[in-house]
Amino acid sequence: xxxxxxxxxxxxxxxxxxxxxxxxxxxxxxxxxxxxxxxxxxxxxxxxxxxxxxxxxxxxxxxxxxxxxxxxxxxxxxxxxxxxxxxxxxxxxxxxxxxxxxxxxxxxxxxxxxxxxxxxxxxxxxxxxxxxxxxxxxxxxxxxxxxxxxxxxxxxxxxxxxxxxxxxxxxxxxxxxxxxxxxxxxxxxxxxxxxxxxxxxxxxxxxxxxxxxxxx
Amino acid sequence: xxxxxxxxxxxxxxxxxxxxxxxxxxxxxxxxxxxxxxxxxxxxxxxxxxxxxxxxxxxxxxxxxxxxxxxxxxxxxxxxxxxxxxxxxxxxxxxxxxxxxxxxxxxxxxxxxxxxxxxxxxxxxxxxxxxxxxxxxxxxxxxxxxxxxxxxxxxxxxxxxxxxxxxxxxxxxxxxxxxxxxxxxxxxxxxxxxxxxxxxxxxxxxxxxxxxxxxxxxxxxxxxxxxxxxxxxxxxxxxxxxxxxxxxxxxxxxxxxxxxxxxxxxxxxxxxxxxxxxxxxxxxxxxxxxxxxxxxxxxxxxxxxxxxxxxxxxxxxxxxx
Numbered sequence: 001x002x003x004x005x006x007x008x009x010x011x012x013x014x015x016x017x018x019x020x021x022x023x024x025x026x027x028x029x030x031x032x033x034x035x036x037x038x039x040x041x042x043x044x045x046x047x048x049x050x051x052x053x054x055x056x057x058x059x060x061x062x063x064x065x066x067x068x069x070x071x072x073x074x075x076x077x078x079x080x081x082x083x084x085x086x087x088x089x090x091x092x093x094x095x096x097x098x099x100x101x102x103x104x105x106x107x108x109x110x111x112x113x114x115x116x117x118x119x120x121x122x123x124x125x126x127x128x129x130x131x132x133x134x135x136x137x138x139x140x141x142x143x144x145x146x147x148x149x150x151x152x153x154x155x156x157x158x159x160x161x162x163x164x165x166x167x168x169x170x171x172x173x174x175x176x177x178x179x180x181x182x183x184x185x186x187x188x189x190x191x192x193x194x195x196x197x198x199x200x201x202x203x204x205x206x207x208x209x210x211x212x213x214x215x216x
Numbered sequence: 217x218x219x220x221x222x223x224x225x226x227x228x229x230x231x232x233x234x235x236x237x238x239x240x241x242x243x244x245x246x247x248x249x250x251x252x253x254x255x256x257x258x259x260x261x262x263x264x265x266x267x268x269x270x271x272x273x274x275x276x277x278x279x280x281x282x283x284x285x286x287x288x289x290x291x292x293x294x295x296x297x298x299x300x301x302x303x304x305x306x307x308x309x310x311x312x313x314x315x316x317x318x319x320x321x322x323x324x325x326x327x328x329x330x331x332x333x334x335x336x337x338x339x340x341x342x343x344x345x346x347x348x349x350x351x352x353x354x355x356x357x358x359x360x361x362x363x364x365x366x367x368x369x370x371x372x373x374x375x376x377x378x379x380x381x382x383x384x385x386x387x388x389x390x391x392x393x394x395x396x397x398x399x400x401x402x403x404x405x406x407x408x409x410x411x412x413x414x415x416x417x418x419x420x421x422x423x424x425x426x427x428x429x430x431x432x433x434x435x436x437x438x439x440x441x442x443x444x445x446x447x448x449x450x451x452x453x454x455x456x457x458x459x460x461x462x463x464x465x466x467x468x469x470x471x472x473x474x475x476x477x478x479x480x481x482x483x484x485x486x487x488x489x490x491x492x493x494x495x496x497x498x499x500x501x502x503x504x505x506x507x508x509x510x511x512x513x514x515x516x517x518x519x520x521x522x523x524x525x526x527x528x529x530x531x532x533x534x535x536x537x
Contacts, residue, residue: 142389143302143354143415169303194304194347194355194386194414197242197479197517 003094006132007113007122013038016045016080023079024053034110034123037083042119044112046083056082089114090124096132099124137190138174144192147199150209151177151185161187161208168202170195186211220263220534221507224328226321227252227340228269234315234343235308236356237298242480242517243306243342243356250519251340251526258527263534267328269321269339272364277319279367280360280394285351289315289358301353311343315359318343322365322467323372325510330373335501336534338470339512340526346388346469346514347415355386355415361512362469363394366401369465376400379463379500381454382407383446383493384471384514385481387418387434391469397428402461404454406446408474408483409436433457439482443489446474450496458500466501466509472516472525480517490525494532509533 013036014023023035027050037046056077058070088106090099090113102111103126110125138144151157158175165172174190191199203210232245255264277286292300293312300307318341325337345362347355366378380395382388382405395401410416424432435449472490474483501509511533516522 140416142352142417145414145416146411171303193302194480195242196414196481198240200479 001095001097001136003090003096003099003113003124004092004122006096006128006135007090007124008128009122011036011112011120011123013042013120014048014079015039016083017078020053020056020074020077020079020082023048024050027053034125035079036112036120036123037079038120044087044089044114044118044120046080046085047087047112048079048083049109052082052084087112092116092121096129096136099129103129136174137176141173141190141192143194144173144190146188147191148186148188148211149203150211151187153185157185158187160206161189164202164206165189165191165199168198170199170202218259219536220260220531221336221536222263222265222334223260223530223534224267224325224334224337225255225264225340226267226269226324226328226337228317228321230314230317231340231342233308233310234318235310236306237308241306243344244517244519245342246519247516247522248340248342250523251513254523254527255530260527260530260534265334267324269317269324269341270327271313271316272320272323272359272368274316276323276368276371277316277359277364279371280350280363281348282351289353300358305353305356305358307358311358315343317341318345319359319361319364322361322510322512323368325512326365326369326373329508329510335506335508336530337510338526338530339510341513344471344514345512346382346384346391346471347386348390349393352390354390357390360390360394362388362467362514363391365510365512366395366467369467370400375464377402377461377463378465378467379458379461380404380467380469381458381497382469382471382514383474384469385474385478385483386414386471386515387436388469388514389415389417392417392422392432392434395428396425396432399424399427399431402431402433402457402463404433404435404457405469406435406437406449406454408441408481409438412439412482431461437483440484442476442484443486443492446485446489447492450493455496455500459503463500463504466497466505468497468509468511469514470511470526470529471514472522472529475516475518475521475525477521478516478518480515487521487524487528490529491532494529495535498533498535 058067113122171192176188178186321339345360348357348360387407418434474485476484
């Protein structure tokens with residue numbers, strides 16, 4: 001549930017005096033989109049993205065003279081002049097929920113993770129977040145599948161469902177409760193068994209409706 | 217009058233000795249009893265030749281499973297454990313030996329086909345095999361009967377390009393894993409969508425790895441899918457893929473749990489559609505393998521629906537046109 005388990009550690013970073021075109025080269029070669037900028041002791045100074053670099057470069061519709069003039073300047077400019085400095089960051093104890101809220105709010109694709117002294121520890125992207133939640137929900141876990149039951153109200157419904165399956169020796173690895181837009185309350189379960197028959201009969205005998213995802 | 221080609225039926229009463237612990241387990245000995253009874257009393261009875269399986273050798277199993285896996289499986293059975301790997305995979309003392317007899321049925325079938333004694337073979341075996349990976353038992357499966365048969369066919373008879381078509385309701389993750397990087401074995405599976413169905417693999421983007429890329433075709437169907445979508449997938453996706461691959465041999469992982477009455481999947485196929493699948497397979501065989509097809513039983517957990525579907529499939533496969 002913590003960012004540090006899913007972030008990219010030891011990310012490639014550059015110093016503030018690195019020239020824009022050299023930074024661009026690194027981004028292109030490594031196929032990254034975010035490059036943290038740190039000082040000599042590793043303390044985060046800013047972040048430069050492929051978009052920052054693109055907007056520093058001359059427009060493709062500019063005249064040749066204009067392009068040349070701008071490129072001459074770009075060639076001499078360090079990233080410190082174009083990097084973002086007021087960064088949102090995540091810390092050593094940040095949760096995936098913290099990261100999700102931050103990524104939703106800040107409109108960036110990746111966030112640096114720093115320790116209490118501001119030293120860069122990692123970088124955490126939207127892609128990392130998707131992978132992390134996929135992992136938490138057990139996506140692609142061999143030998144399992146998803147089943148949804150109509151739960152009804154009551155504080156003990158998760159406990160009841162878990163108990164029912166446990167009594168039958170059916171292994172369940174995830175239970176997620178959803179209050180759906182249609183007003184229904186559903187439990188989504190990842191069950192780890194081939195014995196679909198036993199799963200269905202267990203729910204049926206306890207009065208839970210299994211929701212078929214769709215029927216063609 | 218309708219007439220049928222001869223079918224060699226490879227099965228053995230010893231398959232009933234694999235005890236899965238009582239009536240609550242879906243993979244029951246009664247599955248095979250029902251199939252045999254139905255075939256013996258039905259319209260295909262005069263066209264059946266019953267053959268005893270020869271057990272697979274340890275060497276032939278080692279072509280698809282690793283030594284460590286065999287040792288663990290042997291130990292689990294012979295030490296009296298109730299299951300192997302996961303509580304789903306119930307075993308008994310005899311399971312160890314019967315698993316070799318199940319894997320050997322396909323090989324016995326290969327010998328029949330290669331000696332030109334017969335062209336159509338159906339191996340009615342248990343335990344099933346298509347979920348078993350090189351080092352993993354899964355979904356009631358221990359040895360991958362289909363994969364071991366494919367390797368036997370290649371090694372013993374020098375055949376190269378082999379098609380495996382799997383119409384069990386569940387994705388044959390084991391067959392896919394074993395041949396993922398192999399361009400000589402094309403694995404085609406049609407099954408219920410992995411989000412809602414065991415074992416949670418077989419997405420349409422899983423298409424093989426490395427040299428094997430393009431030699432796996434997964435066709436997931438939505439829960440509730442009926443005959444129409446199967447027939448459409450066979451004509452639009454599967455038959456063109458078979459034509460491109462141009463197989464030398466065809467092995468069918470024949471599972472019947474997509475039947476509407478089978479409560480182990482959410483698919484809703486009729487008994488009749490299995491006859492159409494059989495005929496489609498026969499057409500591929502006429503085009504590429506001089507009519508030779510080897511089918512090996514996988515799933516199918518409601519004995520009445522299973523036996524009727526098997527009979528209809530074999531009828532579609534063997535019908536003379």
